[in-house]
Amino acid sequence: MENFTFDQAFWFSCASIALLLLCSAFFSGSETALTAASRGKLRARADKGEGGATAALKVTEDTERLIGAVLLGNNLVNILAASLATALFTRIFGESGIAMATLVMTLLVLVFAEVLPKTWAITRPEEAAARVSPVISVIVMVLTPFVMLVRMIVRLILRLFGMKDTDGQMLAVREEIAGxxxxxxxxxxxxxxxxxxxxxxxxxGDRTVEEIMLHRSQIEMIDADKDPGEILTQCLESNHTRLPVFRDDPENIIGVVHAKNLLRAVNKLRDGDALKEGAMSGFDLMEVVNEPYFVPETTTLDDQMRQFLRRHTHFALVVDEYGALQGLITLEDILEEIVGEITDEFDEGEDQAIRAADNGNYIVDGAMTIRDLNRAADWSLPDEEANTIAGLVIHEAQMIPVPGQVFSFHGFRFEIAAREANRITELKIRPLA
Structure with a gap:
């Protein structure tokens, strides 16, 4: 260091290192801001005419290309800064300057080119993204050929190891919203x-009608061969507006009757305040039934809701791959998956599917779906192997348990409270923790 002078080359090297550190800070902050910024908030800013937000939305459409360009630029300036610092410290301190340059540059890069800009960017990501995106857009455009070359090399290496390459956004929008x-x-x-x-x-979009349909064993139906008076009485006493109509066999659904259509037809048979004599004997139910609408049990709820809206109907019968009746589903059933249980004046007398009991237990209807139970109690019981809570217990127990039997799995205690034939009708459930 005795022969060293602070000449023009020294100051030029110092200025170059400072400039490169500034560029590194810009790349680090830009990467954090553009990946952390909410596209929804950026869209709101863009709709207000903010040009930076518009540029940020455009540059983040291809996340892989953006990250590739930013990382390429960041590594380029960091390596160049480290090389200049090593040459400068070696000139000043000799061979020991290599170690000193490593320590000094590590500290400078960590504080001023990584932690400081990233902290600033993460505290106000949308504002930071809007500010840096015009410059980043140009850099991405310039570095795109090199990024494409790097991308090809990476994908080739991944394929050599049997890994598939991925395109598009690194995180699905839906998963991001849910998270x-x-x-x-x-x-x-x-x-x-x-x-x-x-x-x-x-x-x-991930759930099917099979998961929420009313099982065929619980469907209220009308026998078309019944006396017209009995059919009218059944419709009036039923809590449901629409009832399937069968002939000979409950599997043979020939139509669906709407209570309003039935009452209109009966009203035409009136003579003043009373029915015409012998009017009901000639009443034909098939004149007022609608054609049944069948759907496969594998139809997604999203698709089925669209079909209901397109067909202007609220009621469908669910069949399996062999055409056998499995249950029925209504538009209300799908809406309940979003807004929760919908009740009216005809549902007031129905028993609650879940109610609190003593000692932290919950009395649960066996037919209650696992999803509804998780929603009501804020639990996380798995629903991959069964739709109902009774089905989950049978699956885990590998048997049809009897009342009084107790099981423990998935962090809960299950006690069989009631059973009818082979069906579990009521359980006591309590979290173990």
Whole structure:
């Protein structure tokens, strides 16, 4: 160091290192801002005419290309800065300058080119993204050929190891929304009811009508061969507006009768305040039934809701691959997956599917779906192997248990409270923790 002078080359090297560190800070902050910024908030800013937000939306459409360009630029300036620092410190301190350059540059890069810009960007990601995106857009455009070359090399290496390459966004929008909603609920910023509605709507595309349909054993039907008076009485006493009509065999559904259509037809048979003499004897039910609408049990709830809206109907019969009747589904059933249980004046007398008992137990209807139970009690019982809570117990027990039997799995205690034939009708459930 005795022969060293602070000449023009020294100051030029110092200025170059400072400039490269500034560029590194820009790349680091830009990467954090553009990946952390909410596209929804950026869209709101863009709709207000903010040019930076518009540029940010455009540049983040291809995340892989964006990250590739930013990482390429960041590594380029960091390596160049480290090389200049090593040459400068070696000139000043000799061979010991290599170690000193490593320590000094590590500290400078960590503080000023990584932690500081990333902290600033993460505290206000949308604002930061809008500011840096015009420059980043140009850099991405310039570095795209090199990024494409790097991408090809990476994909070739992945294929050599038997791994498939991926295109498009690194995170699906739907998964990002679901994750944000769940995180907000766990932190107390999103109410449980709001979380359930939003996640319920997002899940419609992944669930099928088989999971929420009313099973055929619980369907109320009309026998077309019954006396017209009996049919009218059954319709009037029923809590349901639409009833399937069968002939000879409950599997042979020949139509669906709407109570309003039936009452209109009966009203035409009136003579003043009373029915015409012998009018009901000639009444033909088939004149007022509608054609049945059948759907496969594998239809997704999202598709089925669209079909209901397109066909202007609210009622469908569910069949399996062999055409056998499995159950029925209504538009209300699908809406309940979003907004929760919908009740009217005819549902007031129905028993609750879940109610609190003593010692932390819950009395649960065996036919209650696992999803509804999880929603009502805020639990997380798995629903991959069964739709109902009774089905889950049977699956785990590998038998049809009798009343009084107790099982423990998935962190819960299950006690069989009631059973009819081979069907579990009521359970006591309590979390073990």
């Amino acid at each position: 944000a909603i769940s995180l907000g609920h766990s932190e107390g910023t999103v109410e449980k009811e709001d979380r359930d509605r939003i996640l319920g709507a997002l899940d419609l």
